Amino acid sequence: MEMNPRTRWYLRLQNVVFVVLVLALLGTVAWLGQQYNMEFDWTMNRRNSLTQDSIALLKTLDAPVQVTAYASDDETLRGAIENLVRRYQREKADVTLQFVNPDLAPEQARAAGIRFNGTLVIHYKGRREQLSSVNEATVSEAIARLSRERETWVVFMTGHGERAIDGRANFDLALLGAELRQQGFRIQASNLATNPLPDNTALLVIAGPRNEWLPSEAQVVGNYLERGGNLLWLADPEGVAPLPQLAQRLGVEIKPGVVIDATTQLVGVADPTVAVVAEYPEVEPVAGFRMMTLFPRAAALAHSASGWNVEAILRTTPNSWRETGILSGNVIPGEGDEEGPLVIGFAMERTVVDDKQQRVVVVGDQDTRRTAAAPVSSAPRGRDGREVGLHRDTRSRFLAGVGQVHDDGEGAAPTRFAGHLDVPAHE
Structure with missing residues (x-):
């Protein structure tokens, strides 16, 4: 050629x-x-409270949400997880958080399929979602998937x-x-x-x-x-x-x-x-x-x-x-x-x-x-001047979209394109 x-x-x-x-x-x-008129957009830069879309999602739930965090005793890591989950607990009282140190409970971590420190497992109505990238966008997406029951x-x-x-x-x-x-x-x-x-x-x-x-x-x-x-x-x-x-x-x-x-x-x-x-x-x-x-x-x-x-x-x-x-x-x-x-x-x-x-x-x-x-001249810019590009998740997630990045490094997912089809969660 x-x-x-x-x-x-x-x-x-x-x-x-x-x-x-x-x-x-x-x-x-x-x-x-889309089975109902609900659209999620978790791109707002809010540190101490959830976006209105996440709050609206929590109001649709009729059962407790259990969050298990497989994290070492590192205070910074656990503190970040606690701060995130606390936002959900303010809006829904029956959101619970449990920490498991995978180094001290290796068999439990292995049985749960945990590979990375800081992984969250979210349980709702007998179903579970596992997250190694943790922020409001990924947590709310997981809860939304768990809330869908019809295949x-x-x-x-x-x-x-x-x-x-x-x-x-x-x-x-x-x-x-x-x-x-x-x-x-x-x-x-x-x-x-x-x-x-x-x-x-x-x-x-x-x-x-x-x-x-x-x-x-x-x-x-x-x-x-x-x-x-x-x-x-x-x-x-x-x-x-x-x-x-x-x-x-x-x-x-x-x-x-x-x-x-x-x-x-x-x-x-x-x-x-x-x-x-x-x-x-x-x-x-x-x-x-x-x-x-x-x-x-x-x-x-x-x-x-x-x-x-x-x-x-x-x-x-x-x-x-x-x-x-x-x-x-x-x-x-x-x-x-x-x-x-x-x-x-x-x-x-x-x-x-x-x-x-x-x-x-x-x-x-x-x-x-x-x-x-097309990467034109430099990274394209969104309406707020922030860069537009591929999904920020290091696990090769390549969903394209527009997202802000908090000062603490927490990336916002392009959830407008992330899926609200009425499908069941992974069991």
């Missing part, structure tokens, strides 16, 4: 963690699978060359699957030709099929949508299966051509077929997201959906256009080429039976395996 600048760029992009796909999946799972599932459609949730190729979604499981979601890969959709499917993910659907599969998906099922569709119009039946049902048009964006030159990208998204609307599931993102070979979308509330959540820059001609030499807008900004992602919502909210997200990314976050 000839290693020219364009080739090197693509190789770098291939090896970037799938930040935007994490955003799409985790953020969309949180939004698509629901995120189902990835397979059998047509889709991106695999457990695959190892660079275009697969194994990292996303691992993060979803770590967040407490139940995941299933399903071939609809041989297996029906589970009745408790909270979200169906269609990730770029390469082969045509069988008529029976199209009917299964159609019936699922008619019943109010939630959907994340990562459309791949360059494949042999653009799914016209699904596009028609949703009122979504995947426009021909590829998005060209001259803004790439400003961020050091030589390939003009990489679309840039620099701003996001204050709507779910992208509200608060501030990282510039790149979409190689993206497709522009349009919609004519009646009965849906449709929001454009991914929009390219004004320096972009939809190129329908041959890509060669110096590419410039031609006659008939649609000028930007262009929509490459929609969020759709409607009310169905029994006042249930149905949610669908469609992303016209022709090369989802290379979708990435």
Whole structure:
């Protein structure tokens, strides 16, 4: 292979963690699978009290919460844990804290699966969550997961060359699957030709099929949508299966051509077929997201959906256009080429039976395996001037988002994208 600048760029992009796909999946799972109108955002810099979202969460609990801290006798470590748990005890009297020194009780620590000093185990209604990264965000996330009792599932459609949730190729979604499981979601890969959709499917993910659907599969998906099922569709119009039946049902048009964006030159990208998204609307599931993102070979979308509330959540820059001609030499807008900004992602919502909210997200990314976050000049900044980047947890948690960092080093999780799907906790 000839290693020219364009080739090197693509190789770098291939090896970037799938930040935007994490955003799409985790953020969309949180939004698509929402069973009640409650959103958590633990990014406020409050030392001695909980955020209103954590307080609201505690008010939904109807049983005691037991916290076991496996920590050495180090006063600083135990003091930090006590201060954190005390915030919860002020709002809920039956939150209890017990310390266990793993050095003095090694068998108990081993039986509990403790590997790190300072690990918390949270118990609620016979279920447990274990945390090695401890702050208000992670504790409240764990309590939220423990409070969900009904099993629901995120189902990835397979059998047509889709991106695999457990695959190892660079275009697969194994990292996303691992993060979803770590967040407490139940995941299933399903071939609809041989297996029906589970009745408790909270979200169906269609990730770029390469082969045509069988008529029976199209009917299964159609019936699922008619019943109010939630959907994340990562459309791949360059494949042999653009799914016209699904596009028609949703009122979504995947426009021909590829998005060209001259803004790439400003961020050091030589390939003009990489679309840039620099701003996001204050709507779910992208509200608060501030990282510039790149979409190689993206497709522009349009919609004519009646009965849906449709929001454009991914929009390219004004320096972009939809190129329908041959890509060669110096590419410039031609006659008939649609000028930007262009929509490459929609969020759709409607009310169905029994006042249930149905949610669908469609992303016209022709090369989802290379979708990435761009480190532009310096670390991107959030609305408060703080850096935006990957999840601060050292355990390779790569959820992208916006978070403040307290002076004591306590990082705030991007919990807007961290998952409030009605799923059971790990047992």
